[in-house]
Amino acid sequence: MNTEAGTRRGRTRTRRTRAFAVSFAIVAAVLGAVGLVGAAAGVAQGPRVTEVHVDPAAAAAASGSRLIVTTSQSLETVRADQVTVTPAVPFSVDTSGRSVGVRFGLPLHDETEYRVRFDDVRGVGGGPGATLTHTFRTPPAEVFILQRTESGDTVFRTDLTGEEAVPVFSHEHIEDFRATSSHLVMSVREGDRARLVVTDLEGGAERDLALPGDGFVTNLQSADRSELIGYTFSDADLDETGGLESALFTVSLKQSAAHAEPAPVVVTGAEPRVAEWRFVPDTDNILLLTFDGSLLVTDPKGETATALGTALAIEGIARGSSQAVVLRGGGMVTIDLADASEAALAPADVDLGLLGAVTPVPGGGTIRLGAPTDAAGIPIGTTVAAATDDGSTTVLMELPSTDVALQTCVSPSGRYAALVVAPDAVTNRYDLYRLPMPKKVQTRIVEIAGGEQVLAINGFDISWCQVPPR
Numbered sequence: 001m002n003t004e005a006g007t008r009r010g011r012t013r014t015r016r017t018r019a020f021a022v023s024f025a026i027v028a029a030v031l032g033a034v035g036l037v038g039a040a041a042g043v044a045q046g047p048r049v050t051e052v053h054v055d056p057a058a059a060a061a062a063s064g065s066r067l068i069v070t071t072s073q074s075l076e077t078v079r080a081d082q083v084t085v086t087p088a089v090p091f092s093v094d095t096s097g098r099s100v101g102v103r104f105g106l107p108l109h110d111e112t113e114y115r116v117r118f119d120d121v122r123g124v125g126g127g128p129g130a131t132l133t134h135t136f137r138t139p140p141a142e143v144f145i146l147q148r149t150e151s152g153d154t155v156f157r158t159d160l161t162g163e164e165a166v167p168v169f170s171h172e173h174i175e176d177f178r179a180t181s182s183h184l185v186m187s188v189r190e191g192d193r194a195r196l197v198v199t200d201l202e203g204g205a206e207r208d209l210a211l212p213g214d215g216f217v218t219n220l221q222s223a224d225r226s227e228l229i230g231y232t233f234s235d236a237d238l239d240e241t242g243g244l245e246s247a248l249f250t251v252s253l254k255q256s257a258a259h260a261e262p263a264p265v266v267v268t269g270a271e272p273r274v275a276e277w278r279f280v281p282d283t284d285n286i287l288l289l290t291f292d293g294s295l296l297v298t299d300p301k302g303e304t305a306t307a308l309g310t311a312l313a314i315e316g317i318a319r320g321s322s323q324a325v326v327l328r329g330g331g332m333v334t335i336d337l338a339d340a341s342e343a344a345l346a347p348a349d350v351d352l353g354l355l356g357a358v359t360p361v362p363g364g365g366t367i368r369l370g371a372p373t374d375a376a377g378i379p380i381g382t383t384v385a386a387a388t389d390d391g392s393t394t395v396l397m398e399l400p401s402t403d404v405a406l407q408t409c410v411s412p413s414g415r416y417a418a419l420v421v422a423p424d425a426v427t428n429r430y431d432l433y434r435l436p437m438p439k440k441v442q443t444r445i446v447e448i449a450g451g452e453q454v455l456a457i458n459g460f461d462i463s464w465c466q467v468p469p470r
Helices: 002-045 056-061
Strands: 049-053 066-071 083-086 091-096 099-104 113-121 130-137 142-149 152-159 166-171 174-179 183-190 193-200 207-209 215-222 228-235 247-252 274-279 286-290 294-298 305-310 313-317 323-328 331-336 341-344 354-360 366-371 381-387 393-400 404-410 416-422 442-447 453-458
Touching: 049 130, 066 113, 066 130, 083 091, 083 099, 099 113, 142 174, 152 174, 166 174, 166 183, 166 193, 174 215, 183 215, 193 215, 215 274, 228 274, 247 274, 247 286, 274 313, 286 313, 305 323, 313 354, 323 354, 354 404, 366 404, 381 404, 381 416, 393 416, 393 442
Parallel strands: none
Antiparallel strands: 049 066, 066 099, 083 113, 091 099, 113 130, 142 152, 152 166, 174 183, 183 193, 193 207, 215 228, 228 247, 274 286, 286 294, 294 305, 313 323, 323 331, 331 341, 354 366, 366 381, 381 393, 404 416, 416 442, 442 453
């Protein structure tokens, strides 16, 4: 009896097992078929966008930011001629697995909608090509600017309306300041003592940077990327027996206060005193002009240097490029720091009078200051003009002879020019700082493309400036 019951139960389990196996096989086959159909459908449709990464604020602040599109398939290599960026900006393209990236060669314009389109994007498994698009908008521009007053000095953050100015750092004596992507660096003085003060962009987390000694900081600058700053330093007790004089140092703001020691930039065999210098954009190199007029491009340690002849002044290097504008004894020239090739600066097709400062513009062209003269050759004002690389020139602003243009700076994207003006120059006395400035000074911001003035604000040293006024 028990044996027969056990046998029946065993047969029942066997039938159930066989039924389950058959059902499982049928389901698996159906799922497999569905999967194959889905995969075939995916291939038939071409790659689809599954994820996009882009930081519009970073893209507007500096060159080198990327837009990365991830798709549903591993991709064939996407060429640059398959990509369109609107408005146009230089870019490069790279493909890796299911992702394709666009690296912007220049900072993007502020408060602007950008559209990136990829044409005929194909998966490595074959199938039709697909058109992928992504649109994003950059934020409004923000800048920092320094105002000096009788009661103390303040670095403000403001938009381009000037209506949202917010104080972020105050001190009784600010000589100069620079902004990086994450920090503010202020050169201040307390009596006879110099300090370099670092804060975040809100003015918090304040700390001091170690200096090479007791002395004076000049020519404060910041690299466009990598949180690197530099300055020239002179000992306070410098005399004929020796000491540091206009020695160049760099320091990384990424280091903690305990480890942020200044690193000297010394080129073997070259005059150690540096009259002017610039960070070369998108590299670790430095362009410097020594006291004896030698022009050199060197690595940060001064170990590998290339001599570029002699010069009278460094006018500037356009962001996102290796093109420097330099004043030689025979006139203004452009030098490609990548290969040392050189060409004369194309003359303006508008008579600007006596040529003054020339400021390179990212993406090409220059902002030029000229001084028109009367019949006796005496300057009668200042002309501010934008010139293309071939010399085609548009006048942006005319200043009367009563006003003096002290400095021109250009926004990282090349959209705006900022002109530092001292009104009523005859009666506008200078202060007694080591970097002296008139008591009244104004920064006027002009859109280069149309010549429209978008802001006039009291102060100078707008954070677009790569160097202090000279």
